[in-house]
Amino acid sequence: MELQKASNGHHIPNSDKNIENGSDALEKRTEGDAFLPSKSNGKTETQFTDFKGKTSFGMSVFNLSNAIIGSGILGLAYAMANTGIIIFVILLLFIAVLSAYSIHLLLECAGVVGIRAYEQLGNHAFGQPGKILAACIITMHNIGAMSSYLFIVKMELPHIIQGLLPDNSDYWLLDGRYLIIIVSVLVIFPLALMKQLGYLGYTSGFSLSCMVFFLIAVIYKKFVSECPDEHSYNKTVPIESIYNSTDDMCEAKLITINPETAFTIPIMAFAFVCHPEVLPIYTELKNPSKKRMQNVANISILAMFVMYLLTAIFGYLTFYGNVESELLNMYSKNDTLMLCVRLAVLIAVTLTVPVVLFPIRRAVLQLLFPDKPFHWVRHISIAVCLLFLVNLLVIFVPNIRDIFGFIGATSAPSLIFILPGIFYIYIVPEEKEPLKSRTKIQAIAFVTLGFIFMIMSITFIIIEWVTGKKTSGGH
Template sequence: MAHQQLNHEEERILLQPIKAQGPSAGKLKSSMLSASFNFINSIIGSGIIGLPYALNQAGLPFGLLLLVVVGFITDYTIILLIKGGNLSGTNSYQALVQSTFGLPGFFILSALQFLYPFIAMISYNITTGDTLTKVFQRIPGVGPSHILAERRFVISVITLLFTLPLSLYRNIKQLGKVSFLSMVLTLTVLIIVIIRSATLGPEIPPTDDAWPFAKINAIQAVGVMSFAFICHHNSFLIYGSLQEPTLSNWTRVTHVSVGSALVISAVFAVAGYATFTGYTQGDIFENYCGDDNLATFGRFCFGLSIITTFPLECFVTREVLSNVMCKRDLSRTEHAAMTFVIVAVCTAISVVYDCLGVVLELNGALSATPLIFILPSACYLKLSPGRWFHPHNLAPCVLIGLGLFFMITGLTMTGVFQQDCSHGREMFYCTDSNVSSTLSP
């Protein structure tokens, strides 16, 4: 009987449009295509650059399997999250958790939902500083000691000229075209990585442990993958922007967005790892030689893509703070002030700390894993009319257990097995004559 009640309830939710409330109400609405662009763009951020390193940690076959599993879990829990919101009559991740677990759950979720995009913005700045400084050094007259080769200066200027102005937009729909541009740039980077896998990869001797099925650091790889795929903090924001926010429309948007991101991520990860095998670093562009013009163009495209992704995370960070502090629409002055403080703090941290791999692993285990695995499943189980161990609720129960395991183990291993963090140091194969001839135009 409980199973039948659950099916009837889900059928009602699937067909019923939900009216937007709160900060999103009354704003311009997005088409499903525009929402998909925003969603894909929120998934494919700086995290994708660490996926080849994740395969280096996990082993290529097992790492690729883990990537597919994380993609499927992401798709499942995004839909589960919106189902829980509709079952509880809430229209935000925070409101859902508060209605389910009370004020303690609200504050825990708010902390996680703030922490993830905030740390993500820091990683975006780190990536921008790493990639664009190498691009500028290819300009005649710009050497390692030039101000354009100084990552702190580049991050500060990019923030003032681009990321801060874009982050000041009040409506996420206004970033639809910017998100499409970011997707085109990311696909360009993907093509470059594939080309270099075919042309540069054969010239670099593989390491002795290049092709095992699995490696001991696979748990850390899950953290990097979770960071790359987390988009739950954006889900209600993008769902509420749909012209017809029904669960059926949202399911299609989710399948298209996560499926596209999974294909792009898998190809990027395999091509990047196959090129450098055991030498693969946390930032894949650190593996390419400084005089590689094609890689330099890829750095430029990826840096520009990251700049256009930054505002999406700022939207979420600002929304969380406004919900906790104000619980109403911000005035223009409050909106501008809060945006400035968020961007300024992110910039200050990113110019001081610059190890991207550790940031990806830490953010994945600390905030992405509970946001993907634990909280959506726990909320749905609490709201579901069936028993927890009913077959219909078995998957959410398993996901809670996996999430706790990956979170605790990932944080422990990140502290014990810290990666070597280096910037601007040429790899040994860059001085090889065969490699140099491969990179020549």
């Protein structure tokens, strides 16, 4: 299949020139231009000729891990409180495995057609409508993620400044609306100007170290904190369980089922959304191959699984049934250690924004300038417009998570389950994998599961709006 496409009569573009143009040169050529056949150990493999990746394996792991981790980690202890330890571990492991399988489907599709751009896979499967659909879903989801991160900055940074500078009375310095503009201009915008995503590996590594510090603090607090019933700042409504009585709030529950249990499933699913970043990271990977990129994905998912699990377990074992949807809210605001932890979490989500911005810019370029080479004016202008839009949303919309909740309920299942499965079914030729083959049947089941997740998520969002209940969430 790949050899036939390579011999379709198209000339191979000049490698050096495209390397200079950067990864955006990927979209300039037809599928047949993407590959040259080569032989290794008797097997025909594919080599990309349009762009030479320079990002190391470790930096790629940092970038993908940073794309996975998000504000949803703050709600996982709450999710465990509403499922119990056993159900939570099973669900988290199940979703992590499904996420790795989803990335496998994407890489298989990229290997067949020689395209390492999510939108172009949509174009190959369904033509222009598929390309537009994929680009719009990526744009909606990542704008929602960027907004949720900056909303955390808007709400938490004034409290951190007030805690670090108690005598400060400057109104503008304690106003989150001004602070997100300052953070966007001084931190996010310069990082968003990077020509390649691989350059953000260093900031991604630092961001992950901040989240590790958060995890260490959560573990430490478990061993120095007493039962939350004795803390006046922690009075919440007890959780009802069909397995446990409500009067024992300081005992870990292995299995818990209550009305909030169903809300936790989408939360854990969204915690592993990183798929818009997978193919751009694959593009810039040094010595790229499907196996090498799958190893990047597997290591990243495993590392985030361990971090998620430890955060949830120790956060839950600190506050048990009293834990709230945002774990940081459970700790005293006068605690110096947790003040530093809040600052670390803010740094982490701030440094994640540029990583999330790259796929949006790629999607916009795919829709508006599909045949144009890399140009700094377009590169910078799109970043400015995106940051301006997100800042407006965060400044003027009071409940950003509610507004983007519906977008997240539709885009996350689409990116994890539906689109990768459908792409695989349509792109992988039937002579290689018949429709009734085991892999195609698995892909069909995978797409079906995605629609189930989407229906569940939308239903939960509607129930929340109707009843006024609050659930944890966010990526």
